[in-house]
Amino acid sequence: IFLGNSASNGIGIGTAFVIPEQKKRTIPFKTISEDEKDTQWERFNKSLQKVISNITVKMEEVKEDKVQSEIFGTYFLMLNDPEFIKSVKNSFEQNNYNIEYILNSQTEEYADKLRSSGNDYLAERAQDICDIFGQVLDDLMDFQPFNIETIPDGSVIVATQLNPSDTIILSKRKISGLALTEGGITSHVGILARNYGIPAVFALDKITSHIKTGQTVVVDGNNGEI
Helix, strand or coil: CCEEEEEEECCECCCCCCCCCCCCCCCCCCEHHHHHHHHHCCCCCCCHHHHHHHHHHHHHCCCCHHHHHHHHHHHHHHHHHHHHHHHHHHHHHHHCEEEHHHHHHHHHHHHHHHHCCHHHHHHHHHHHHHHHHHHHHHHHHCCCCCCCHHHHCCCEEEEECCCHHHHHHHHHCCCEEEEEEECCCHEEEHHHHHHHCCCCCEECCCCCCCCCCCCEEEEECCCCCC
8 A cells, every 4th residue: 555645536446557657868068150040940949830730639639628728728828928939039038059958957947946936836837938849849859759549548646747748648539547746736737637426546655666557457546546
């Protein structure tokens, strides 16, 4: 029995699907010449537009689902935020560093401000901006993250965390329960789990090292136990 915090009530029984620990993307850091800047900024815009296109498709897929629509709507606004894009461009123009490094630095700086705001809701949004601009970084670097769509119906998802953009799986699959190390009651994952009636327990220390894919797992969202 593993003890955590209840994020969504109910009891779910299913086959564990352990999401593997993602290999962290290594952000390249290099000095570039003025001649390279136009090309690098074009690459950024191309990746940004690709992610915007992907989010637009997801918005259409979940348009009947108010909560999911709000999540992807928020992402769409973040990706089109002129102030944030301006801050990335200003930093890029003022420094002779590659665009991946500049984008990552600006994203982390903004996320840190949200985390230190003293507001739980804003602190949760820090994960949103890291998630969505992380997708832009993934495209820039040709980095292939885990494909959440491979999770089968009836699974209990066991993971360190679910990125907010991964929560589309909760509406597309019959998920029996969630067992996560990270996440709060006000997180998108917690809100959606309650919305869909999926039992969920968070704050489970190193849960991915204690459970294996294929094991039968009971998620007791009433008592915060796995």
